[in-house]
Amino acid sequence: MEHDETEETGIKKFENFFEGFIFWSRWVQAPMYIGLSFGAILYLFKFFQELYHTFHQTIELHETEMMLRILGLVDISMVMNLVVMVTIGGYSIFTSRIDVDHHEDKPLWLEDLDAGQLKIKLSTSLASISGVQLLKAFINYKATAEQTSVEGIIIEIVIHMVFITSALLLSQTEKITHSYKHGSHAKTTAKELGD
Template sequence: MASFKKTFNGLENTFEAFVFWSRWVQAPLYGGLAIGSFLYLVKFFQELLHLQHVLLIEGEAKIMLIVLSLVDISMVMNLVVMVTIGGYSIFTSKIDVDMHDDKPLWLDGLDAGMLKIKLATSLASISGVQLLKTFVDYRESAIGDKPEVISVVMEIGIHMVFILSALLLSVTEKTVHSYHAIGHKHKEGLEEE
């Protein structure tokens, strides 16, 4: 019986080590996101060159649309950085950046819940920029080229869903952290007695 238990414990430990190691399967995904961000940088500079050309020819609305595209690309890049660095450091392996002078402030105290909130608020912000682009384009385009009202209403609905999701995630995370803080204080009180 002791031999069986020892064998079972050995198999269990091996399996658990394999499951723990499997987190490294995500590492190539984060590497791919980093490569994707470099490729997206090319798109940013294409838009910037397009802006230079449009600046001399087009009106203010067209310039505003291109500038909003640049803002949009920048916000998407921020999102990719958060997912890449935050996801890797939470789910794969700790990144030792505590001694770096240029360590991003958002990495302090980052956990899975906070990462979700940051991602949700980033998505809401990106959606807001897209909605603003739609309104500027809708206002400035010719009658025949205007997007259908239903598509504008759908974009507003999608934006509101992103905002509501970010709000609900924030409330949930605050509730969970408050619950843990109360539990921690209660445990400290019991230890003092």
């Protein structure tokens, strides 16, 4: 009998160690988030480089070219937002909770953020970025038509529609899943109160 208890205790210790190691393995992602932060800094440099070139060429630029340069800056800022969302959201969901609940500068999008909501935010960001790219193609249609065929523009439109559709489908799936979870939770609570 004692032999069985010792064997069971040994298995339980191994199981605890194994589960602890699996749980610890979430920290393997942390260097990627640090890398994304450095990538954001590099992209910030690119933003100011583009702004500097635009500033020095303001007088020479036609209105359409100026609009395209500004849209390029908007595009960079939207990609930066995407990187920040992945970095902060991914870290706080999958690695370790960031304790900023009482910080006055806590971003609103971090409220009750979970993996489903992060996916929706990312997919809508991708749709927005592709929308800016499509807007740039339409504004500069003459130059774009010389560089790419009509098929190329149609492909851009299709890609943009795929991003929008995927964002809508993700949000609908999350809404159904969220209402199902809350519905079953409400039933359980009502049953417990009834007992």
